[in-house]
Amino acid sequence: MNVSIVGATGYSGLELIRILDNHPHFNIVSLHSSSKAGQYIHEENPHLMHINLMLEPINPIEIAKKSSIVFLATPAGVSAELTPQFIEAGVKVVDLSGDLRLENPESYKQWYKKEAASIDTLAQAVYGLSEWNAANIKGAHVIANPGCYPTATLLGLAPLCQKNWCEPNSIIIDAKSGVSGAGRTPSLNTMYSELNENFKIYKVHQHQHIPEIEQQLNKWQEDITTVEFNTHLVPMIKGIMTTTYVQLKENVTTAQLVDLYKEVYQDHPFVRVMPEGQYPCTKQVAGSNFCDIGVSINERTRRVTIVAVIDNLVKGAAGQAVQNANILSGYEQTAGLKQVPQYP
Known part of the structure; x- marks a missing residue:
């Protein structure tokens, strides 16, 4: 084609x-x-x-x-x-x-x-959130590919929101990205001398991905209308990590959460759930279309921590775009996307 x-x-x-x-x-x-x-x-x-x-x-x-x-x-x-x-x-x-x-x-x-x-x-x-909207993507003529931050955030929160387990006003998303997320056009903030050995928060409470995240979460759990979401620029080229904190309505253990995530994503080849007590890093998905997720519940606060990592240019952009094109064309989702992550 x-x-x-x-x-x-x-x-x-x-x-x-x-x-x-x-x-x-x-x-x-x-x-x-x-x-x-x-x-x-x-x-x-x-x-x-x-x-x-x-x-x-x-x-x-x-x-x-x-x-x-x-x-x-x-x-x-x-x-x-x-x-x-x-x-x-x-x-x-x-x-x-x-x-x-x-x-x-x-x-x-x-x-x-x-x-x-x-x-x-x-x-x-x-x-075009591939793992959650494939049925509609298949018959579509126009696909709105998700943003990079929303992809990692939503894949991390979906299993909980689908069950209506999240306390609606408790979601806090701490997001970090490599500099390639700012695009190729030169700017002061992306100069080597400005970024190297530095760590910056940007677009505080103003990032354009906020309404995209809220729109989808509300579809899954109607009482979620707003989230706290802030982004940071990290001195590396590629990669996104979202660390999300949310209070749960249900009393569950970390082991039960890990089992839930593994069950939810067992038929989705590009989402990998970490074993209990292990958490992903950005390097383990570099150059690939994977989203790796680790979850844990703080037994003292009953708050869940969800760590999700993606390559912002692959699963956060071009890779998911090809995944969506595969779906709407009737091909296997993995076609052209079976690259093993680059390491080290």
């Missing part, structure tokens, strides 16, 4: 190329960029010297002539304009930006500070 990538020169776009280049069913036929059109992809990305594709302008009609699926690895605000054109052209869309994730246009305007996609476009978008 032929596919195209719009926004091929950003970190998520480059990760899509890496994954799709080894995919057994998808064939990259075109790469597109608004700023680098006319250059070959390997000119500024020599690790792709074996790929002889020129970056083309973004023309939905021309893309539709050659591709069945387009991946939009674009900045916020771009997909909202492009997606209706691809829908009209009959191309399936997997959108890696945040433009189609929030069902309420006013919420998008508030958190992203941009104009929202049309109601008609949003109505066609299916939230």
Whole structure:
């Protein structure tokens, strides 16, 4: 099946190329960029010297002539304009930006500070949390790929919220990410001299992933409406760790929680649950589509700690996008995604 990538020169776009280049069913036929059109992809990305594709302008009609699926690895605000054109052209869309994730246009305007996609476009978008929405993804025409932080957070909380076990006002999410999550555009905060040997909190109470997390948690457990969520920049290139604290309504042990998580995720190949007393680190999922989870309950406070780790560019972006494309195309979820994590 032929596919195209719009926004091929950003970190998520480059990760899509890496994954799709080894995919057994998808064939990259075109790469597109608004700023680098006319250059070959390997000119500024020599690790792709074996790929002889020129970056083309973004023309939905021309893309539709050659591709069945387009991946939009674009900045916020771009997909909202492009997606209706691809829908009209009959191309399936997997959108890696945040433009189609929030069902309420006013919420998008508030958190992203941009104009929202049309109601008609949003109505066609299916939230692509692969492990929990595969039935709807399979028949979709437009996929809103989840954000990186929401992916780790939601996979960690889902088993508890599905059972209505969480005290609704008790959820605190302490999230940390490598610098690649900030994108490829240079900025003061991502300079080596600013980031190295440093640790920063950012977007305090203002991160645009907050409403995405709350929207999905509310679908699972109706009395959850808000969460405490803050993010930190860690001096490493890739990786996300979310440490979530939540008070439970039920009296359970750590062993029972571990058994619950293992049962819930036993048929999901990309979620691995740690044994009791063990907790994941970011390095153990680097370069892979895995989400590893460890859980424990504090017997003194009756508060659960959930630790979830992902590679922000793979399971948090390009990997989950390919997983969703596999689902909507009828392929195995693991197609092209069986990479063993990079270590050390």
